[in-house]
Amino acid sequence: MSDSTYKVPTMQEMSAKGEAPEVLFWVGCAGSFDDRYKAVTIAFTKILNKVGINFAVLGPEESCTGDPARRAGNEFLFQMQAMSNIQVLNGYNIKKIVTACPHCFNTIKNEYPELGGNYDVVHHSQFLQGLINEGKVTLKDGGEFKGKKITFHDSCYLGRANGVYEAPRDVIKALDAELVEMKRCKTKGLCCGAGGAQMFKDAEKGNKEINIERTEEALETGAEVIAAGCPFCMTMMGDGVKNKEREHNVKVLDLAELIAKNQGL
Amino acid sequence: MEYISQIAFLLVLAVAAYFLAQRIGSIKKNINLGKEVDRSDNSGQRWKNTFLIAFGQQKMFKKFIPAILHLMIYVGFLVINLEVLEFIIDGVAGTHRIFAPILGDAYTVAINVFEFLAVAVLVSCVAFLLRRNVLNVKRLRSLSGWPKLDGNLILVIEIILMFAILTMNATDMLLQGKDEHYVQTGSFFFSSFLTPLFEGMSVDALVFTERFAWWFHIIGILAFAVYVTYSKHLHIFLAFPNTYFAKLTPNGQMNNMDEVTTEVKSMLGMDAGAPPAEVARLGAKDATDLTWVNLMNAYSCTECGRCTAECPANLTGKKLSPRKIMMDTRDRIDEIGKNIKAGKEAESGSPLFSDDYISAEELNACTSCNACVEACPVSINPLDIILQGRRYMAMEESSSPQSWNSMFQNVETSFAPWKFPPTDRFKWADKLKGEEK
Numbered sequence: 298m299s300d301s302t303y304k305v306p307t308m309q310e311m312s313a314k315g316e317a318p319e320v321l322f323w324v325g326c327a328g329s330f331d332d333r334y335k336a337v338t339i340a341f342t343k344i345l346n347k348v349g350i351n352f353a354v355l356g357p358e359e360s361c362t363g364d365p366a367r368r369a370g371n372e373f374l375f376q377m378q379a380m381s382n383i384q385v386l387n388g389y390n391i392k393k394i395v396t397a398c399p400h401c402f403n404t405i406k407n408e409y410p411e412l413g414g415n416y417d418v419v420h421h422s423q424f425l426q427g428l429i430n431e432g433k434v435t436l437k438d439g440g441e442f443k444g445k446k447i448t449f450h451d452s453c454y455l456g457r458a459n460g461v462y463e464a465p466r467d468v469i470k471a472l473d474a475e476l477v478e479m480k481r482c483k484t485k486g487l488c489c490g491a492g493g494a495q496m497f498k499d500a501e502k503g504n505k506e507i508n509i510e511r512t513e514e515a516l517e518t519g520a521e522v523i524a525a526g527c528p529f530c531m532t533m534m535g536d537g538v539k540n541k542e543r544e545h546n547v548k549v550l551d552l553a554e555l556i557a558k559n560q561g562l
Numbered sequence: 563m564e565y566i567s568q569i570a571f572l573l574v575l576a577v578a579a580y581f582l583a584q585r586i587g588s589i590k591k592n593i594n595l596g597k598e599v600d601r602s603d604n605s606g607q608r609w610k611n612t613f614l615i616a617f618g619q620q621k622m623f624k625k626f627i628p629a630i631l632h633l634m635i636y637v638g639f640l641v642i643n644l645e646v647l648e649f650i651i652d653g654v655a656g657t658h659r660i661f662a663p664i665l666g667d668a669y670t671v672a673i674n675v676f677e678f679l680a681v682a683v684l685v686s687c688v689a690f691l692l693r694r695n696v697l698n699v700k701r702l703r704s705l706s707g708w709p710k711l712d713g714n715l716i717l718v719i720e721i722i723l724m725f726a727i728l729t730m731n732a733t734d735m736l737l738q739g740k741d742e743h744y745v746q747t748g749s750f751f752f753s754s755f756l757t758p759l760f761e762g763m764s765v766d767a768l769v770f771t772e773r774f775a776w777w778f779h780i781i782g783i784l785a786f787a788v789y790v791t792y793s794k795h796l797h798i799f800l801a802f803p804n805t806y807f808a809k810l811t812p813n814g815q816m817n818n819m820d821e822v823t824t825e826v827k828s829m830l831g832m833d834a835g836a837p838p839a840e841v842a843r844l845g846a847k848d849a850t851d852l853t854w855v856n857l858m859n860a861y862s863c864t865e866c867g868r869c870t871a872e873c874p875a876n877l878t879g880k881k882l883s884p885r886k887i888m889m890d891t892r893d894r895i896d897e898i899g900k901n902i903k904a905g906k907e908a909e910s911g912s913p914l915f916s917d918d919y920i921s922a923e924e925l926n927a928c929t930s931c932n933a934c935v936e937a938c939p940v941s942i943n944p945l946d947i948i949l950q951g952r953r954y955m956a957m958e959e960s961s962s963p964q965s966w967n968s969m970f971q972n973v974e975t976s977f978a979p980w981k982f983p984p985t986d987r988f989k990w991a992d993k994l995k996g997e998e999k
Contacts, residue, residue, distance in 0.1 A: 303999055305991040326978040328990070335990040342991075346999060356988040360977035368930050369966045370845060370949070370956030372819045374973055376826040407815035412823065453931035458814025484936050488874040493930030497979055498965035501927040504879030511874075 303346045307356040308389045318353035320424075321391045323405065325398035326361050327528030333535060334397075334528040340557035341397055341421055347562060348433045352395075358385055362404040369494040376412065379404070383414035397421040397553060399454035399527045400492070406459070420455055422465040422526045422552050429471045440559040442474040447555075448520035449476065450511065450534055451486030452527035465526050468552045472559055477518040487511050491529035512537025516547065523549045571653035571780075578784035585791035589861060592899040595908075596854035601807040608806045611941070616805040621939040628693070631686040635720070638683035639798065642727070645676050649780045659734075662745040670748035677731065677752040680724040687717045687724075701867030701885075709865050709889070712793050719789075723782045730775035732756035733768050740765050800862035801940040807855055808941035813932045816949060819844070845953025848913040849895040852947060859942040860892035869934035869944055875927040882927040884934035884944035890919040891947060915951045925951045926963055 311318055322345065328338040345352050363378030382405075386394075394416045396402050406418035419427075428434040447469050455461045462483045469476045481487045490500065490507025500506060512534055515523045523538070525531045535549045550558075601608075614620045619636065622629040651660050662669045694702045694713055705713065731753035737744040760768060790796055797804075821841045827834035846852050869884035870876050876883050894914040901910045912918035915925070928948045935943050956962045962970070969979045977984050 301999060303994040303997050305994060307988070324987075324990075326980065329987045330978060330980055330982045335993075338990050339993060342994060343999075354988070354991075356991070357985060359987060360984070361973050361979060363973070365979050366970055366973050367816055368949070368952075369962060369969070370952030370954070371962075371970050372822045372844070372953055373826065373957060374970055376819075376822050377829075378973060378977070380826060380830060380832070403812075403814040407812050408818065411818040453929070453933075454814055457932040457936050459812050485872065485933075487877075488929045488931035488933065490874060490878075490929060493928050494966060494969065495929050497969040498926075498963045500878075501875070501880045501882070501923055503875070503927075507874045507878050507929070510878055 303343060305342055305356075306353045307358075308353045308391075309356070309358065311353050312389055317390065319351040320393045320395050321386070321389075322352050322354050323394050323396035323398075323401055324354055324359060325396060325401045325528065327532075328397055329359070331528055331532070333531060334551075337397055337528070337531070337551040337553055340551065340562065341553040343557055343562040344425070344428070344434070344553060344560070347560065348428055355385065360385075362401045364400040364404045365494040365497055367404070367408070368492070369497075379409055379412050379414070383409055383412055386414060386416065391416055393417045393419075395419050395421055395424045397526070397528070397551070399452045399458070400529070403454045403458050420459075420461060420464070420526065422455070422468060423461060425552060425556055426464040426467045429468065434556060434560070436471050436473070436556070436559050437561075438473065440472060442472045442522065442555060442559065445474050445522060446477045446518065446520040447472070447474045447522040447524050448479055448515050448518045449482075449524045449526075450479070450489065450515060450530055451482055452525070452530050453486065453488050453492050455526055456486055457484060465524065465552055468556065469524055472555060474522075477520050479514045479518055481514060487514065489527075489530040489533035491533050496529050496532070506537075508533035508537040509540060512541060516541060516543060521547060522555070523547065524552060524555060525549060526552050565656070568654060568656045574781060574784065575650070575653070578788060581788045582791065585788065588899055588903070589791060589796075591902075592895050593854050593857045593861065595850050595895060595898060596852050596857040597850075599853040599855055601855060604810055607810055611808065611810075612802060612806045615939070615941060616802045619939075621941075631689050634679070634682040634686045635690075638679040638686075641679050642676050642683075645673075645727075646780070646783060649776070653780065658743055659745045659747065662747050667748065670750070673731065673747065674751050677728065677750055680727050681752050684721055684724045687721045691717050701871040704867065704870075705865065709794065712795075713865070715789075716793065716795050719782070719786055723779060723786070726775045726779040726782060728753045728756055730772055730779060733760050733763075733772035733775065736760055736763075737765070737768050737772060741769065794863065794865045797862050797864040797940060800858060804858055804862035805941045807858065809855075809943060809946070813935055817946075819953070843954070844957040845955070846947070846950035847915055847954045847958070848909060849891055849898060850908070851954070852891065852914075852950060856891065856943075856947050856950075857895050859944075859947075860888050860895060862940055863888040863892065863942055864940075865889060866939070868937040868939065869942070872933040872937040874929055874931060874933065880924075880927040881921065882924045887920060887924070887944045887947055888942060890914065894919050915954060920947075920951060922955060922961065925955065928952075 324338050327334040360382055361378055362382065363375035366378065367375035394405060399420060402418055402420045405416060449465050449469055451462065466476060488507060489511055515534065523534050525534055531549060531551060538544050538547050538549055619629065619633055622632055648659065648661050652658055665672065691714065693699050731750045734744060735749060735753065736757055738746050760771060790798065824834045843851055849857065865885060867885045873882060873884055891914060897911050898908050902908050914920060925948055930945060932945060935945050972979050972981045976982060
């Protein structure tokens with residue numbers, strides 16, 4: 298592999314060459330199709346390239362994990378999706394998976410084993426934390442986030458669903474930024490409003506949108522960056538910041554984007 | 563004549579035991595109306611959770627003030643009930659403070675500890691009454707009707723019972739030395755504050771007051787035990803099995819429907835094993851479609867509202883309230899239990915998932931964020947019930963919201979929840995092609 302340009306090898310290409318990746322990057326539907334989240338996919342891919350991780354993606358062979366179908370009650374559709382994904386993954390003899398979507402992370406990690414899919418699954422925040430700890434990614438001092446207030450919005454499917462609270466925070470701390478916590482964080486974190494397939498329908502009648510409530514809380518911290526680790530949270534918080542007309546001075550960025558920016562990628 | 567009080571006591575005991583057994587039996591029957599689910603695994607972890615969460619009150623301590631007040635009532639309840647043992651022996655044998663001569667000075671110490679706890683319970687109950695009725699604690703103030711009355715009644719009853727203990731001890735102390743039936747026990751610190759109230763009384767009046775307080779306390783406790791089985795206060799017993807049998811898998815993991823797996827496997831031409839057993843119903847339409855753990859959850863709920871106070875949907879004014887999910891589930895399974903007892907069709911009345919109990923609007927509003935599950939001090943899982951209701955809506959009724967049906971269609975045909983051609987899935991990588999590192 299030449300080292301001068303970014304590469305995104307697919308599993309199909311790799312296995313044709315008889316090679317196996319160290320880790321499969323599960324991109325997810327949002328990471329593939331959502332314009333905002335595609336930037337996160339690209340940022341993470343650049344980091345993987347830069348560090349020289351031997352990875353691959355499924356590309357066109359990837360399919361929805363079935364998470365939104367299952368949460369909305371359609372168990373048939375979920376299992377159809379899950380089993381065909383498992384057939385593909387097992388066909389390539391995949392062992393380790395990293396994904397930037399907590400919904401994909403939760404489903405593949407916790408729900409695929411019962412259907413015959415057993416993999417070592419990590420969320421990209423954990424993967425990045427590992428790279429930093431191992432010294433494979435050394436963050437530049439005085440980078441653009443040094444001393445800046447960053448708040449992390451816990452994704453329910455990463456935090457309460459799977460108990461991952463520290464990895465994303467470690468990543469932010471490594472940037473030499475000032476991590477400020479919202480009133481509701483970690484186990485008490487407030488949902489962005491999009492989980493449980495809410496992303497795919499209008500909210501029920503109420504007196505407020507959940508993402509507005511959460512954005513207000515994030516803005517109260519005085520943070521210039523709202524860090525997220527989930528495509529749904531990213532959309533919801535981004536919309537919230539726009540609704541509050543604060544997009545000129547408050548950015549919603551994914552953890553991979555924070556690192557990529559620090560590295561000048 | 564001399565055995566009359568012992569006979570009366572045994573009678574009271576027998577009546578209480580009868581009603582208690584009846585109630586326990588019917589609650590057990592109702593819980594067993596739920597579907598089977600295996601929670602016999604991993605007993606080590608289960609005991610650990612029971613010790614930490616139920617005995618150790620671990621999750622209560624997320625909020626310090628109510629946790630301390632609750633702890634005093636909890637410890638008071640556990641320890642003061644040791645004294646009930648003496649009440650029962652005395653009542654049956656016609657003795658008075660049978661442990662006093664046996665334990666000597668230790669008895670005085672023990673009763674002083676009980677009195678301290680009685681006062682602590684009293685103070686806590688008064689504080690809880692204030693929180694419920696005067697202070698602006700939204701999750702408590704938002705209750706009305708029977709749930710509100712039930713909460714207040716419990717606290718008032720406990721206050722009266724604690725006063726009965728202190729009155730009994732105060733008059734007892736005054737009678738020691740005046741009536742040989744009353745054993746010398748040494749003085750009790752807290753009830754001695756009450757003695758001035760009774761000092762002017764004749765011996766007969768004192769004996770009457772002391773006996774009245776004794777009977778009042780023991781009948782009160784027995785009546786309370788029966789009352790508890792009709793009340794949200796059932797958590798004092800069920801919190802223990804409820805934490806033991808709680809889900810151990812990660813919160814985010816939804817349970818797999820094996821009956822669907824068999825069918826999907828045969829659709830995909832995979833080896834499906836044994837042909838699927840006749841599946842009565844996919845998901846839950848009524849309380850009997852839920853598991854016995856869901857139903858035990860419902861009886862364990864003490865309606866504290868910590869779940870609802872954390873629910874993002876509820877916080878933003880939507881109808882969904884996890885507390886209501888649990889209360890509705892209990893009300894419905896109670897109704898089904900009564901139907902069966904009355905010889906009516908079990909499913910008479912509105913099913914659990916209908917506008918009379920849990921409406922589609924409530925079900926659909928859930929973000930599955932697990933805040934309610936995390937918030938519950940006794941490991942109740944309202945989310946599990948919600949998701950089973952959604953399964954029925956999606957798979958049996960096809961009554962999911964229209965936009966969810968479109969999402970289902972997209973997943974089915976485009977393999978993504980959005981309608982993009984699957985061939986575009988890898989287009990994001992084009993941007994990187996040839997870009998210098």
